[in-house]
Amino acid sequence: xxxxxxxxxxxxxxxxxxxxxxxxxxxxxxxxxxxxxxxxxxxxxxxxxxxxxxxxxxxxxxxxxxxxxxxxxxxxxxxxxxxxxx
Numbered sequence: 001x002x003x004x005x006x007x008x009x010x011x012x013x014x015x016x017x018x019x020x021x022x023x024x025x026x027x028x029x030x031x032x033x034x035x036x037x038x039x040x041x042x043x044x045x046x047x048x049x050x051x052x053x054x055x056x057x058x059x060x061x062x063x064x065x066x067x068x069x070x071x072x073x074x075x076x077x078x079x080x081x082x083x084x085x086x
Contacts, residue, residue, distance in 0.1 A: 006043050013044025017051030017058070024057070033064055041071045 020031040040048040
């Protein structure tokens with residue numbers, strides 16, 4: 001069940017990065033960085049990383065990359081802690 005949820009959130013996250021990139025190119029109202037980071041935090045890390053690379057989106061914005069990296073580090077610490085204690 002957890003695998004299906006993670007696949008779903010990663011597909012959603014990848015898609016949202018693509019949609020935001022398209023909106024950026026068309027100068028339309030954007031999806032907030034907060035939304036992108038929340039989706040990443042909720043398990044969409046792989047989808048976000050692939051989306052950032054495929055769509056070349058947010059890869060040159062250092063402030064976003066730092067926040068994104070912090071989210072990934074928090075996830076790693078959480079997964080490690082979960083695996084040690086459970």
